[in-house]
Amino acid sequence: MNIFIGGLSYGITDADLMDLFQEYGEIKSAKVIMDRETNKSKGFGFVEMEDDSAAKNAISELNGAEYDGRTISVSEARPREERPRRSFNGGGNRRSGGGFNRGGGDRRY
Template sequence: MNGIREIQRLNKLELENGVAPEASWHRDHADSAYIYIGGLPFDLSEGDIITIFSQFGEPTFVKLVRDKETGKSKGFAFLKYEDQRSTDLAVDNLGGATVMGRTIEGGPYEIQDEG
């Protein structure tokens, strides 16, 4: 939850101070279209995650992390968008949102291999 507040605080400060896009914290992740999503309700499927996050762009990859023994969701996932702009929109708009009583958290994520 503290990460969500920090992202919201940074976004607010950048808007208030008229920070140029080149100087934004988003620039640090300009080459990444991946996001980490935590706090997911355990009953959500990959399809549900795509449905929620597709409002900000075209998801091209989703990995819902599951328990190896039970196959049940661990409540977090990684998602890749077709473009990095969608990543910014999703992080800025869904961080702190409530889905089925749980608070979604997340942010840009650097991933090396989609395997």
């Protein structure tokens, strides 16, 4: 089962998450989510546990607990929602052409 952990202090590492959850059962992976540009923690992470009952126990024990001076929220992770990919060509609903051709380009005045 994949577990979401929110409200983490910004100094928490993947290893810290492993330490926090390992007393509840076998852990497949632990990951603190980092900002791509600053490479600093975003304050949340995920732990994947082997056994669902152990994961549910960890959720009930740790949700609302204080960890590293902050109250953390722990819940079953929801599947990531599909979001439309951003295009980098300026966006939609733009029509090509533009200008106003009123005709009569060869008129004499």
